[in-house]
Amino acid sequence: MSERMRSLLVLSLAVVIGLVTLALPLVLSSSDVEIYVTIGLATIVVTGLSLLMGFAGQVSLGQAAFYGVGAYTAGIMAVHHWPSLVALMAAPIAAGVIAFVIGVPLLRLKGHALVFSTLAFQLILLVVIENTSFLTGGAIGLSGIPALHVGPLAISTGKDYAYLVWIVAVAVLLITRNLTRSRPGRALRAMAITASGASAAGIAVESYKLKDFTLSAAYAGIAGGIYVFFIGYISPDAFPVTLSIEFVIMVVVGGIGTVSGAFVGAAVVTVISQVLTSLGTSPSLPPDLPTVLSLGVYALILIIILRLIPAGVVGTLSDLWKKTKPSASNPVDTTGRSVLDSTVQAKDG
Amino acid sequence: MSAFTEYLITGVARGLVFALLATGFVLIYRVTRVVNFAQGAFAVFGGLLTFSLLRAGIPQGVSEVLAALAVAVIGLIFGVITIAGKIPLLSSLIITIGLAMLSEAIAMLAWGSIPISYSGLAGHDFVILGAVVQRQYLLVLVVSLVLFGSMALLFGRTYFGKAMTACASNAYAAKLSGINVKRMGLLAFILGGALGGIGGALLTPVEPMTYNADVSLSILGFAAAIVGGLTSPGLAVAGGLVFGLTEQFVSGYWSPSYDTAVALALLIVVLLWQARRMRLEGLE
Numbered sequence: 001m002s003e004r005m006r007s008l009l010v011l012s013l014a015v016v017i018g019l020v021t022l023a024l025p026l027v028l029s030s031s032d033v034e035i036y037v038t039i040g041l042a043t044i045v046v047t048g049l050s051l052l053m054g055f056a057g058q059v060s061l062g063q064a065a066f067y068g069v070g071a072y073t074a075g076i077m078a079v080h081h082w083p084s085l086v087a088l089m090a091a092p093i094a095a096g097v098i099a100f101v102i103g104v105p106l107l108r109l110k111g112h113a114l115v116f117s118t119l120a121f122q123l124i125l126l127v128v129i130e131n132t133s134f135l136t137g138g139a140i141g142l143s144g145i146p147a148l149h150v151g152p153l154a155i156s157t158g159k160d161y162a163y164l165v166w167i168v169a170v171a172v173l174l175i176t177r178n179l180t181r182s183r184p185g186r187a188l189r190a191m192a193i194t195a196s197g198a199s200a201a202g203i204a205v206e207s208y209k210l211k212d213f214t215l216s217a218a219y220a221g222i223a224g225g226i227y228v229f230f231i232g233y234i235s236p237d238a239f240p241v242t243l244s245i246e247f248v249i250m251v252v253v254g255g256i257g258t259v260s261g262a263f264v265g266a267a268v269v270t271v272i273s274q275v276l277t278s279l280g281t282s283p284s285l286p287p288d289l290p291t292v293l294s295l296g297v298y299a300l301i302l303i304i305i306l307r308l309i310p311a312g313v314v315g316t317l318s319d320l321w322k323k324t325k326p327s328a329s330n331p332v333d334t335t336g337r338s339v340l341d342s343t344v345q346a347k348d349g
Numbered sequence: 350m351s352a353f354t355e356y357l358i359t360g361v362a363r364g365l366v367f368a369l370l371a372t373g374f375v376l377i378y379r380v381t382r383v384v385n386f387a388q389g390a391f392a393v394f395g396g397l398l399t400f401s402l403l404r405a406g407i408p409q410g411v412s413e414v415l416a417a418l419a420v421a422v423i424g425l426i427f428g429v430i431t432i433a434g435k436i437p438l439l440s441s442l443i444i445t446i447g448l449a450m451l452s453e454a455i456a457m458l459a460w461g462s463i464p465i466s467y468s469g470l471a472g473h474d475f476v477i478l479g480a481v482v483q484r485q486y487l488l489v490l491v492v493s494l495v496l497f498g499s500m501a502l503l504f505g506r507t508y509f510g511k512a513m514t515a516c517a518s519n520a521y522a523a524k525l526s527g528i529n530v531k532r533m534g535l536l537a538f539i540l541g542g543a544l545g546g547i548g549g550a551l552l553t554p555v556e557p558m559t560y561n562a563d564v565s566l567s568i569l570g571f572a573a574a575i576v577g578g579l580t581s582p583g584l585a586v587a588g589g590l591v592f593g594l595t596e597q598f599v600s601g602y603w604s605p606s607y608d609t610a611v612a613l614a615l616l617i618v619v620l621l622w623q624a625r626r627m628r629l630e631g632l633e
Contacts, residue, residue: 059439061446106617108624112384112442116571117620120613123568127610241564245446252443288457296454302447303430306440 014260018170025162033158035274037230040165042266044172044223046250047259048216051176053248054257055188056212057195058110062118063247065125066095066217068239070224075142075234076135084148088225095221096214103213107206122244129236141235148229161230168226169263172219177259188212192257242295246273249302255312264314272297351479356601357594358477362486362555364593365493366392369548370570371577371585372500373541378579379517381432381534386445389567390452391545393560394420396553397460398546400467409471417546424542428535449563456560469554485554492551496544497586504582513537517580545570565609569596572616578623592616 025033049063070091077087106117129136136142148155148164155164179185187208190198199205228234246269254265273294280290309316370388377385395416402412427448431441469485476482504510515523516533524530549558549566572592577584592612600608 057439059443105621108628109620111439113575113620113624115384115386115442116568116575117617119564119568120616123565124610124613127606131606242450245450248443248446288462291462292454292458295450295457299447299449299451299454303444303451306436306444306447307430310437310440 021166025159025166028162030158033162035270037158037161037165037226039263039267039270040162040169041223041227042247042250042270043169043263044165045220045247046254046266047169047172047176047262048219049247050251050254050257050259050262050265051180051188052212052216053251055180055185055192056209057192058107058209058213059115059248060118060213060216061115061241061244061248062122062125063216063220064239064241064243065118065122066099066220067224067227067243068122068125068129068234068236069095069098069217070221071228071234071238072129072136072142072224073221074225075145075228078145078229079142084146084229085150088148088222088229091225091228092218092221095224096218099217100210100214103210107209107213119241119244122239122241126236126239137235139236141233141237143233145228145232145234155229161226165226168222172222173259173263176262180259184208184211189257242298246298249298251312252302252305253312255315255318258312258314258318261312261314265312268313269298269301272301352601354478354480355482356597358480358482358486359555360594360597361590362489362593363552363596364573364590365489365586366548366552366589367566367569367573367592368586368589369493369496369544369551370566371573371589372497372582373544374570374574375577375579375582375585376513376537376544377428377534377541378574380513380530380537381441382438383431383441383445383534384571384579385427385431385538385541386442386567387427387448387452387563388541388545388570389563389565390449390456391420391424391542392549392552392566393452393456393558393563394423395546395549396558397456397465397549397560399550399553400460400465400558403467413547413550416550417543420546420549421539421543424538424540424545425535427542428538431538432531432534449567452563453560460560462560464557464559466553466557469551483555485551489551489555492547496547497582500582509536568616569612572612572619575616575619575623578627588619 025036028036045063045067049060053059073094074084074087074091077090078084082090102121106114106121109117130139132138133140155161180188187198187203190201190203191205191208195205227238231238250265250269251262252265253268254261254263276293276297277290280293305312311319370392373388373391374385377383377388398416398419399412402415403409407415427445430448431444436444469483470488472484474481474483475487502510504514512523512528513533513536515526515528516530520530523533552558569592570589573588574585576588576591592615595615596608596612599611603611
């Protein structure tokens with residue numbers, strides 16, 4: 001198969017997926033539209049986290065915190081009668097600014113140190129939210145969030161939100177795809193393979209890492225902002241540590257460092273979680289069962305994928321896809337496995 | 350004065366439990382370079398298993414030991430899943446996060462979501478400097494001191510301990526001198542499991558245990574261990590005390606809502622200080 005045929009095939013596949021997802025909200029029931037929106041929001045967050053894990057080679061266990069910052073920023077502003085579109089726009093900015101500020105010291109850490117410090121950040125943030133009830137509603141939560149208005153257009157039904165999420169998710173995926181194929185993307189990839197080598201080649205490692213961290217937080221922030229208008233109510237319970245872990249699982253399932261993997265991971269994990277919840281929720285079954293099932297299955301998915309197909313679904317498929325190619329025309333391996341391996345080797349050395 | 354003594358004693362007791370978890374972190378990290386996020390789950394299993402054994406009529410003392418042995422087996426299983434075969438370190442770390450989640454699911458399935466407790470060391474509470482103290486705190490103190498002492502002996506005086514230290518300082522050279530590094534890693538997981546299990550069994554009578562207590566126990570045990578750069582057991586014990594006391598004094602003199610937040614902020618400060626120290630010493 002020629003190179004041109006391949007890229008044509010990939011492009012048409014992307015267009016088909018785009019059109020199908022665009023048509024879906026028209027035929028879905030209202031509860032399915034909710035799942036659709038959830039997948040879209042997760043895709044936005046996971047794209048950022050995948051960028052951080054695959055390209056900067058760092059794991060953040062605090063991504064749900066930035067999601068929460070976005071949600072609370074938009075929620076609080078909307079409740080205080082700011083125009084809702086301004087509130088939504090402020091969500092990624094607030095998350096990005098906070099990530100930038102805490103990133104300056106925290107990104108000196110790496111590996112397990114960064115994992116634990118981002119987790120600590122999230123736990124501290126939850127305590128702060130619970131103890132500033134005059135602003136956030138505390139543990140009870142923030143309710144009465146008005147509907148989102150874009151100019152004269154009111155975004156109120158599930159279908160409206162489905163389209164809003166679709167537009168933002170596609171924008172985020174395109175921005176990320178272009179970014180990873182441009183100069184900053186190549187710099188980030190070089191950093192993931194060897195930070196000292198990249199630094200020796202003149203790449204400003206610290207500054208790129210900080211930008212990557214800030215961007216991934218901003219993605220989480222805009223997703224949080226949409227979430228708060230969609231649900232209309234938030235409390236600290238909506239942003240548990242398990243949500244941060246869930247985002248990491250989605251990255252791993254889709255394939256670390258693959259842009260399209262973000263969507264696949266988000267979709268697969270969200271659908272599995274919904275199926276489990278509906279299976280486990282029945283009056284005759286113990287009330288803890290849905291939680292047990294989702295925790296257990298998430299954990300098993302994470303462990304099994306890392307043990308058996310560490311490159312993730314998209315990574316493994318693209319590995320197979322490359323094997324059909326006689327000559328390696330793409331010398332830079334973008335799949336998660338190699339990035340993950342080399343990150344660790346570089347750290348060991 | 351009595352309030353101060355009370356915070357001091359509860360802080361030291363909690364700190365010692367963190368130190369037991371921290372010692373597990375240090376053991377496993379030194380040999381395998383893996384930071385075991387599921388360390389807190391060992392304590393959860395220790396507490397919950399002791400509860401069930403006691404309810405089955407097995408006498409106090411025996412129950413705690415049996416629970417610790419069972420958690421040592423869990424440690425072995427976690428070790429196999431985490432480090433068997435060739436696997437990148439970052440993957441191992443993420444797998445231990447998965448194991449922590451899996452533990453929560455198992456604990457919730459078997460013991461439910463309601464906090465569980467049992468009575469600790471029998472006998473009347475006693476009074477020190479005006480503070481009423483449960484006898485269990487005395488047990489926590491004695492047992493952990495005995496454990497830290499025997500760990501020191503194990504590492505300083507036995508072949509096994511020296512082999513483990515050898516793996517920690519240079520895995521390649523250890524392998525060349527005939528030490529099975531993987532097996533030493535699994536032994537570290539077994540010991541880490543047993544220490545965590547005992548910690549949980551000691552803690553549950555004074556602080557009811559839930560299926561999801563593992564995250565805060567893991568992060569505070571890690572905090573204690575990071576004081577010694579994840580490699581020094583002695584500094585890890587000191588770290589445990591620092592974090593235990595910080596939590597109790599913040600909770601007592603300021604507000605119980607901020608105890609964990611302040612301890613976690615301190616964790617971030619210690620992490621940054623360690624990173625700076627490493628950089629200055631060129632250890633990176």
